[in-house]
Amino acid sequence: MTVLILTCDEDVTADMVVVHLNASGVPVVRMDPADLTGSVALSGEFAHGTFHGHLSAGGRLVSIGGLRSVWVRRPGAPAARAAGASAWLTEESSQALYGMLRGCGARWMNHPDAAGRARHKPWQLRLAQRCGLPVPATLITTFPQAAREFARRHPDLVVKPVSGAHPQDPPRAVPASRVSPEADFAAVAHGPTLLQRRIAKRADIRLTAVGDRLLAARKATARGADPDDPGEVDVRFAVSDEPWRPAGVPPRVAAGVHAYVRDAGLAYGAFDFAEDADGTWWFLECNQSGQFGFVEVDTGQPIARTIAAWLSRPGPGKAAPAGGAHSVTAP
Amino acid sequence: MTVLILTCDEDVTADMVVVHLNASGVPVVRMDPADLTGSVALSGEFAHGTFHGHLSAGGRLVSIGGLRSVWVRRPGAPAARAAGASAWLTEESSQALYGMLRGCGARWMNHPDAAGRARHKPWQLRLAQRCGLPVPATLITTFPQAAREFARRHPDLVVKPVSGAHPQDPPRAVPASRVSPEADFAAVAHGPTLLQRRIAKRADIRLTAVGDRLLAARKATARGADPDDPGEVDVRFAVSDEPWRPAGVPPRVAAGVHAYVRDAGLAYGAFDFAEDADGTWWFLECNQSGQFGFVEVDTGQPIARTIAAWLSRPGPGKAAPAGGAHSVTAP
Numbered sequence: 160m161t162v163l164i165l166t167c168d169e170d171v172t173a174d175m176v177v178v179h180l181n182a183s184g185v186p187v188v189r190m191d192p193a194d195l196t197g198s199v200a201l202s203g204e205f206a207h208g209t210f211h212g213h214l215s216a217g218g219r220l221v222s223i224g225g226l227r228s229v230w231v232r233r234p235g236a237p238a239a240r241a242a243g244a245s246a247w248l249t250e251e252s253s254q255a256l257y258g259m260l261r262g263c264g265a266r267w268m269n270h271p272d273a274a275g276r277a278r279h280k281p282w283q284l285r286l287a288q289r290c291g292l293p294v295p296a297t298l299i300t301t302f303p304q305a306a307r308e309f310a311r312r313h314p315d316l317v318v319k320p321v322s323g324a325h326p327q328d329p330p331r332a333v334p335a336s337r338v339s340p341e342a343d344f345a346a347v348a349h350g351p352t353l354l355q356r357r358i359a360k361r362a363d364i365r366l367t368a369v370g371d372r373l374l375a376a377r378k379a380t381a382r383g384a385d386p387d388d389p390g391e392v393d394v395r396f397a398v399s400d401e402p403w404r405p406a407g408v409p410p411r412v413a414a415g416v417h418a419y420v421r422d423a424g425l426a427y428g429a430f431d432f433a434e435d436a437d438g439t440w441w442f443l444e445c446n447q448s449g450q451f452g453f454v455e456v457d458t459g460q461p462i463a464r465t466i467a468a469w470l471s472r473p474g475p476g477k478a479a480p481a482g483g484a485h486s487v488t489a490p
Numbered sequence: 491m492t493v494l495i496l497t498c499d500e501d502v503t504a505d506m507v508v509v510h511l512n513a514s515g516v517p518v519v520r521m522d523p524a525d526l527t528g529s530v531a532l533s534g535e536f537a538h539g540t541f542h543g544h545l546s547a548g549g550r551l552v553s554i555g556g557l558r559s560v561w562v563r564r565p566g567a568p569a570a571r572a573a574g575a576s577a578w579l580t581e582e583s584s585q586a587l588y589g590m591l592r593g594c595g596a597r598w599m600n601h602p603d604a605a606g607r608a609r610h611k612p613w614q615l616r617l618a619q620r621c622g623l624p625v626p627a628t629l630i631t632t633f634p635q636a637a638r639e640f641a642r643r644h645p646d647l648v649v650k651p652v653s654g655a656h657p658q659d660p661p662r663a664v665p666a667s668r669v670s671p672e673a674d675f676a677a678v679a680h681g682p683t684l685l686q687r688r689i690a691k692r693a694d695i696r697l698t699a700v701g702d703r704l705l706a707a708r709k710a711t712a713r714g715a716d717p718d719d720p721g722e723v724d725v726r727f728a729v730s731d732e733p734w735r736p737a738g739v740p741p742r743v744a745a746g747v748h749a750y751v752r753d754a755g756l757a758y759g760a761f762d763f764a765e766d767a768d769g770t771w772w773f774l775e776c777n778q779s780g781q782f783g784f785v786e787v788d789t790g791q792p793i794a795r796t797i798a799a800w801l802s803r804p805g806p807g808k809a810a811p812a813g814g815a816h817s818v819t820a821p
Contacts, residue, residue, distance in 0.1 A: 195682075196680055199634055200679070202630070202631035203612065203629070205615050205628040205630075241681075243681070251682050254611060255612070255652045258629065258630075261613050262616045272603055275603070278585065280587035281536065281541055281586070281593060284536050284587050297538050298533070299533070299534050306519040309535065322581045322582050350569070
C-alpha cells in the first residue's frame, strides 16, 4: 500500500516527510498534478461498480486501489504545465484525477471537501467558538459606516485578508496590520474588509494538529516591542531573535482543538493563537495547509515524523462508499 | 423569512421560479455575486458565537439570519464586475459572501460542498451504480494503449468531456460523439479522455429531482435516425420534431434516484438516462445545476413551481451548527 503525495517539485517541507517514509520502508509516489499529460498520466476503467486504474509519475506506476493515503500538500493546478495548457484542460484533468481519487478508499490529509470548506474564515470563527475556543470580535464588511461603528466600539483594531494568501504565483501572504479608529474607512466599499479587535499579546502560539497529536510552539513577544511594528502584529513578518519553543497545551484548548479538527473533518491543521496577559489563547485562524517546517527547525518537535506516521497507518482495507471517506449528511 | 437567489441577470429560468414565489407572497432577494462592491454589498459582525449581518442588493437589505433558503442557480464569480476586479478581489469576496452564508442556517439548493463534489463524473458513476442505477462501461485515460484496448472490447463507443461544459463565458456544452474503434487514439495522451460504451437507445430520459419530487420526461429517438448524426448521440444537440413528453418513473429507478440525491446531499439534480430497447434506463450523468426550462415548456410539468415550493418551505427555525447544514463526518 502506497502513500501518494500531491505537491510541487520545490516543496522542501514534503521532502522532510518523505525522508521518514523512506526510512520506514513505506512506498511513496510523489507527483505534481501540474505535470499531467506530461510526466504524469492516469487511466481508470469503470466496471462492476468501481474504477480500476492507475497513476503514473516519472515512469512509476501505482494502482489507485493500492493507495493507503493521499497527502494533498501544495499541488499545482492539474495540467498547468502541459504543452497545450488551458483552463479547459485543467478542468478536465482536475475532474479526472480528483474524481477518480475520491473513490480510492484511501485516507486523506486533507480530504478536498473538508479542505475547501475549512478555508472560509467566517466559518472558522463560528466553529472555533462552538468548540470553546475564544474568538476576538470580528467584522467583515463592504459598508464604510459599519466599519466606522465597529472601530468606535473596538478602537484597538487590526485589518487582515478575509481569505488566506494573495493568489499570485507563488502565493503571497498579506500581513495583518493595525489600523487607527480614525482611519478613513471609505475604501472598504471597494472590497470586503476584515477588522478584528487586536489582542494585546505576550506570545504567539502555533499549534499543529496531526490526527490526534497536538504539537504547540510559543514565541514570546519581545519586551518593549513597538506595537506599530507590523511584525509585532503578524508573527509571520516578525524580525525577532526570540525562537519558537515547545509549549504545553492547556487542557481546555486541547479539547477545543480536538473538537475543531473532528467537526471540520481535518487530518491536519495549523492553528494560530494569540496569548494575552492572562494566559488566554485567542483563536486567530486554522490553516488546513499551513507550513510547519519553521516550527520543527526551531523547536525540534517531530512534526514531519508525526505526519509520516499518520500517512503510513494501514488503509481502511476496503473501498470507501461512493460518498467517499467524507459523506455529506443532513444535520 | 426570505428566499435568496444567487444568479446572473440574464437567467430567464430563474424568472420562472420568481413568478411563483411572488404569486405566493414569499419575499425574494435576487442578486449576482459578480455585482459585489457595486450594487451588492455585505456586512457581518461576529460576536457571541455567530455572525449577525446583512446583504444588500439594489438598495434592498436582507438579514443573513432571516434567510429561509438559498438557491445557487447560475451566479457569476464574486466581484467579477467590480471596478477594480482581480483574482484577489474575487477570492476575498467569495470567502466573505459564502463564508458568511454557510453559517446562516438556511436550506440550500444546492449546498456548495455537495455541489462541488457532485460535479465529478467518476464520482457520479460510482454513486449511481451503488444506488442501483445501471451504468455503461466507461474509461477515463491519458494512455493511448488503454483507449485502444477498451475500444477493442467495446467497439460501439462514444467520447465525451470528463467535466461538464467548456469553461468559456458563457459556458459551452461539448457534445458527446461516436468514435470508431479504428480511431487513432494517440491524442488521448494530450488530455484525459472519457470513452463510454454507447447505449443503443430508443429514447432519451431527462429526470428532474426537486427534493423528493421526481419529474421525468422522455424524448423518443426518431425512427431511421442516422446513428452518426451527433444529435442522435447527444440529445442536447438534436434537431428533432419529437417533443419531450411526461414519463412515468419505474419504481426501481425512483428508488435509485432518491438514494442518489440523498447520498449526494442534493436538493436538485437533472439526471440524464438513455432508454434501451429493453426499456432499461442507463445512467449517463446527473447535473446538479442542469437546465429545466426546455422540459417544462415541452411537457407542461410544474418544475418551476415545485422548485418555488421547495424554496418556500419554512426554514429550520434555528441556526445550523457551525459545520453547516452539511457536515463532514467520518465514514
